[in-house]
Amino acid sequence: MIRGYFEDDLGRRRPFVKIWLELPAQSVSGEVDFLIDTGAESTILGFVDMLVLRIDPRGLPAGPRSLGIGGRTATLRADATLVLGDRTLSIALRILAPRVRRQQQALMTFPSLLGNDVLRHFALVIEERTDRVLLLEPAEADALPLP
Amino acid sequence: MNSLAERAETRLLAVIGRYAAGEAEVVHAYFAQEHSQEENFDVLLRQMGRELQTSQWLHRAVLMNEQLEDTVDRHRFVDFLEQIADEVKHYALLADLAEWVVGRKLTRAEATRYQVYAIYDPALPEEHLRHPELPEATRMVLFIREAHAQHGPEFAHAVLRLSEGGGGGAFVAASEVSGDEFRDRLAVAMQAIVKDEMGHGPGRVRAFARDSVTDEATLERAETLLAAYMLQHLRLRNEIWRHPLSDERIAAIGRGEIAPMTLTVPPNGSDERATPPATLNGESAARVADRQADHDRREADRRYMREHWDELLARYPDRIVAIYNQQVVAAAKDPKRFVAQLERKEIPPGKVYAKFLSTSDDELIVLTIDRG
Numbered sequence: 001m002i003r004g005y006f007e008d009d010l011g012r013r014r015p016f017v018k019i020w021l022e023l024p025a026q027s028v029s030g031e032v033d034f035l036i037d038t039g040a041e042s043t044i045l046g047f048v049d050m051l052v053l054r055i056d057p058r059g060l061p062a063g064p065r066s067l068g069i070g071g072r073t074a075t076l077r078a079d080a081t082l083v084l085g086d087r088t089l090s091i092a093l094r095i096l097a098p099r100v101r102r103q104q105q106a107l108m109t110f111p112s113l114l115g116n117d118v119l120r121h122f123a124l125v126i127e128e129r130t131d132r133v134l135l136l137e138p139a140e141a142d143a144l145p146l147p
Numbered sequence: 148m149n150s151l152a153e154r155a156e157t158r159l160l161a162v163i164g165r166y167a168a169g170e171a172e173v174v175h176a177y178f179a180q181e182h183s184q185e186e187n188f189d190v191l192l193r194q195m196g197r198e199l200q201t202s203q204w205l206h207r208a209v210l211m212n213e214q215l216e217d218t219v220d221r222h223r224f225v226d227f228l229e230q231i232a233d234e235v236k237h238y239a240l241l242a243d244l245a246e247w248v249v250g251r252k253l254t255r256a257e258a259t260r261y262q263v264y265a266i267y268d269p270a271l272p273e274e275h276l277r278h279p280e281l282p283e284a285t286r287m288v289l290f291i292r293e294a295h296a297q298h299g300p301e302f303a304h305a306v307l308r309l310s311e312g313g314g315g316g317a318f319v320a321a322s323e324v325s326g327d328e329f330r331d332r333l334a335v336a337m338q339a340i341v342k343d344e345m346g347h348g349p350g351r352v353r354a355f356a357r358d359s360v361t362d363e364a365t366l367e368r369a370e371t372l373l374a375a376y377m378l379q380h381l382r383l384r385n386e387i388w389r390h391p392l393s394d395e396r397i398a399a400i401g402r403g404e405i406a407p408m409t410l411t412v413p414p415n416g417s418d419e420r421a422t423p424p425a426t427l428n429g430e431s432a433a434r435v436a437d438r439q440a441d442h443d444r445r446e447a448d449r450r451y452m453r454e455h456w457d458e459l460l461a462r463y464p465d466r467i468v469a470i471y472n473q474q475v476v477a478a479a480k481d482p483k484r485f486v487a488q489l490e491r492k493e494i495p496p497g498k499v500y501a502k503f504l505s506t507s508d509d510e511l512i513v514l515t516i517d518r519g
Binding site: 008018020028029030031033047048049051052053054083086104105108109 | 210438441442445446449453467469480482485486489496497498499501502503505
């Protein structure tokens with residue numbers, strides 16, 4: 001079971017989970033707070049987190065463009081390892097790569113997103129009432145008395 | 148003049164020899180006094196709790212089995228299982244003796260009363276790292292945690308492994324007691340434990356001196372850390388044996404006022420028995436501890452930002468703000484300037500907690516779809 005948390009942001013409570021991220025090709029690693037986003041097809045590293053990890057975008061291939069409310073943004077692609085508790089997942093991480101200053105400014109508030117490429121490995125429990133943000137392993141989910 | 152490696156080996160073995168003698172003195176002091184069977188029983192329960200700690204690694208063994216030949220090396224798996232088996236065997240020897248002392252079967256509550264987790268494992272819940280009845284054992288875990296943070300997990304872990312079993316002095320001393328039936332039975336049990344335990348720590352010294360001691364400063368650091376660790380281990384051993392040595396005597400041993408014990412070192416000078424992997428991916432415990440240290444610091448920094456949100460927002464509106472060790476270390480509107488500030492302060496990549504402090508209350512809707 002991976003335990004996340006609710007982050008209060010201007011009265012809004014959003015579910016996050018902390019994940020250790022490694023990009024072997026860039027010898028970069030660090031903990032990142034990911035917003036759990038079942039609407040995201042892929043896990044995406046936000047712009048501020050890219051700066052914090054000091055990822056050099058010049059060495060990375062282009063990824064698919066990302067489409068959301070507000071428009072399209074270019075992304076980069078990097079092979080990454082995510083460590084969640086005892087589990088390690090290898091994914092093709094998308095990294096937001098806004099090119100123009102205005103787009104960079106707009107994406108500063110945009111957090112890193114934990115998308116369905118990772119979430120599909122877990123059962124998700126998000127309940128504000130009890131302050132629970134849980135990613136359950138399949139065996140843990142199977143043990144629940146659910147219909 | 149001796150080489151650096153030879154001097155390092157001599158000095159580190161001298162530290163282990165001094166504290167091994169101290170641990171032997173704890174046992175001698177205990178048996179210098181008469182004790183009731185209740186007191187003997189209590190000492191056995193305390194030592195059993197120490198030996199039983201590896202049973203908490205079993206869940207990892209099950210998971211390692213699931214990844215055998217995939218991410219888990221078979222020989223590492225064997226070493227790991229053997230280490231668990233050794234320690235549980237020691238527990239069983241002492242538990243058998245404890246049952247003889249009280250003349251009945253032990254309850255689970257008795258058998259596990261003093262169970263502790265002897266190494267710092269960030270993967271375990273906080274409550275497993277503390278024991279209300281064993282303050283010195285708890286301090287030892289905290290000491291290890293601080294040593295990892297201060298010296299780096301790799302170095303701290305390597306140094307602390309040199310002192311496994313506190314040099315073995317207590318086991319040797321207990322294996323030599325005699326005079327009544329309890330002592331004779333204890334000696335037999337301890338002889339079996341000595342056979343398994345002796346040489347593990349000292350056996351690693353030569354390789355450590357050769358591979359890890361690169362200069363005088365490193366030797367100084369290793370010697371100081373080893374001595375501090377073994378001093379705390381001596382206090383812990385004193386706690387197991389119901390405090391037969393005074394604080395003053397322990398301090399005197401720390402100052403070297405004791406004849407060192409002659410150590411048993413394996414003929415090849417090395418002991419490569421595996422340490423418990425802290426994760427299932429073949430990672431070292433040190434790496435995991437490193438991650439945990441990062442996590443703890445970032446979490447404190449996140450809390451700091453949350454608790455000081457209003458004043459930070461007023462001071463750094465619409466800027467990216469980075470917190471490190473609960474201090475603002477970078478704040479800028481421009482991404483390049485933000486990174487430059489971090490680099491100027493020599494903060495390694497990925498270590499800060501950072502957020503853009505927005506003055507707008509735009510709603511965030513983050514549906515994203517990849518477009519090829």
